[in-house]
Amino acid sequence: MSGLSGWVPLWPPAASAEAGTVDAIVLLLLGLSGAVLLLVLCLVAGFAIRYRRGSPAKRGALPELVQSEVEIGWTAATLLLALLLFAWAASAQLGEERTQSDALEIHVTARQWMWKAQHPNGAREINALHLPRGEPVRLLMTSEDVIHSFFVPAFRIKQDVLPGRVTQLRFHPTETGEFHLFCAEFCGTLHARMLGTVTVMEPGDYARWRAAQPEGDGLAREGAALFVSLGCAGCHGAGGGGSEVGVGATVRAPRLAGLYGRDVPLADGRVVRADEAYLRDSILQPGRDVAAGYAPLMPSFAGLLGEGEVQRLVAYLRERGEQPGEGR
Ligand code: HEC
Ligand SMILES: [Cu+2]
Known part of the structure; x- marks a missing residue:
């Protein structure tokens, strides 16, 4: 497991090729917000001291010009930052969509309150998903009842699963191991129990696992x-x-x-x-x-x-x- 999970408590392991970018975006966002927070706190403290009761500091309105320059300056700066973040996050997302077409395709069906998966050879599983490490995966997901959401924190992927529509998720698992699968959209009384386990195996082990499953018809x-x-x-x-x-x-x-x-x-x-x-x-x-x-x-x-x-x-x-x- 690479990344921050070793030393930041609660930081999930990074087990997909996409996780690094998502973490970098989150950290940048956190860093920027932290910097802005610090700046504001310093200004509050500084002004509180400077303009305390009885201090000889100059009071009254700022000259008109200075005031509008400050306004324009901070509005433009934060807008630019927000746009940069947006561009980066959007390009990461679009890059995912573009990944190759030879991905392993697995059909996922959600219902209250379970996840069902079917592999290309027909092998089925419930609340479990076995995947080979290092191969691109494409999930084609739909729901039998209400809106659910397929969420695997270790892969940094989350996608709504809708009735009457097919949504997709593409990713590359890069680490073997067992990872949590959650439903991230409140979907009824037992929503909290709509859990599963994603098991990433070496490609050879995955092939053996799949061959050992009861033959579905495909x-x-x-x-x-x-x-x-x-x-x-x-x-x-x-x-x-x-x-x-x-x-x-x-x-x-x-x-x-x-x-x-x-x-x-x-x-x-x-x-x-x-x-x-x-x-x-x-x-x-x-x-x-x-x-x-x-x-x-x-x-x-x-x-x-x-x-x-x-x-x-x-x-x-x-x-x-x-x-x-x-x-x-
Ligand atoms: C009563 C005859 C009839 C039956 C039964 C029927 N279809 Fe069709 N289907 C048509 C006709 C006529 C069209 C062309 C008109 C249209 O697009 O609605 C069509 C169009 C389609 C299209 C779009 C084709 C295109 O070129 O765009 C698909 C896909 C399709 N049918 C699948 C199915 C499937 C799957 C079933 C069985 C579940 C089915 N059809 C049953 C008559 C039928
Ligand atoms: Cu759900």
């Missing part, structure tokens, strides 16, 4: 089964190949193979990128973004599907979408 494979059993395939064609009038289909529906990541023209003239959020909305609110050239015949599946089922369908469509499609 999100995308389960999604493929749902795609058929929910009747999506009836309109979109087996495997999402699309269907056209006249080839035995009653509804003309777009092909979904090759869709993920492409720009989709919509009926109202907008063009949107088919990312996870778009796929999700297409299933739950199909009337909102209707693909150009198609009638708005897709039924909404809101209320019919659990959060996990939506996740599986989206994972499946993503996998189908990453295979080369012939376009439309």
Whole structure:
């Protein structure tokens, strides 16, 4: 464990590549506020002594000019400091967002009052999360009920987890060990017990751990089964190949193979990128973004599907979408 945790009481260990920057920003902010506090205290003490009762110091209003120079000076200086801090913190945050796409993707679902995680091979865990050290991790998080917040102090990461939406967290664990996971958004009576443990292991140990978990089917494979059993395939064609009038289909529906990541023209003239959020909305609110050239015949599946089922369908469509499609 590096950094301050050794000698500052209560300072959490720094166990991710992002932690250093966050600590530096916090310390700078603390230092600046401390300096301002000290300055103000000194001025208060100095003036209290200088203008004590009976002292011969000169009293009365300051010359107009001096007064406005002082006002402008301190306003500009503190504004500049605040902007500098903002720029640094924002660039650190944006740098995180940009990290590579080969990250290990783990789906996290929050509910009152537990954390559920599912690994790419389908392995599941509750209130626990195992991660390999040194690899970029991307969490795709959503909630089944109210707003929660995924907080791991040792990684210096915190992100709200919202119902009906997917939020992300990207980070690199750099230290092995066990770290606390908290819910940082008051979410009901047992909010305080919504705890978990993040275990960071050497990559080899992680691979062994994952292989030893009961074989889940994998999100995308389960999604493929749902795609058929929910009747999506009836309109979109087996495997999402699309269907056209006249080839035995009653509804003309777009092909979904090759869709993920492409720009989709919509009926109202907008063009949107088919990312996870778009796929999700297409299933739950199909009337909102209707693909150009198609009638708005897709039924909404809101209320019919659990959060996990939506996740599986989206994972499946993503996998189908990453295979080369012939376009439309
Ligand atoms: C009754 C036929 C029908 C069924 C059933 C159906 N869809 Fe659709 N779907 C459509 C049509 C028509 C469109 C194009 C109009 C639109 O975008 O709303 C569409 C659009 C979509 C899109 C957006 C495609 C694009 O090119 O932008 C996705 C994603 C999608 N459907 C997924 C699904 C999934 C997943 C299911 C099963 C849970 C499903 N659909 C069930 C008819 C259907
Ligand atoms: Cu919570």
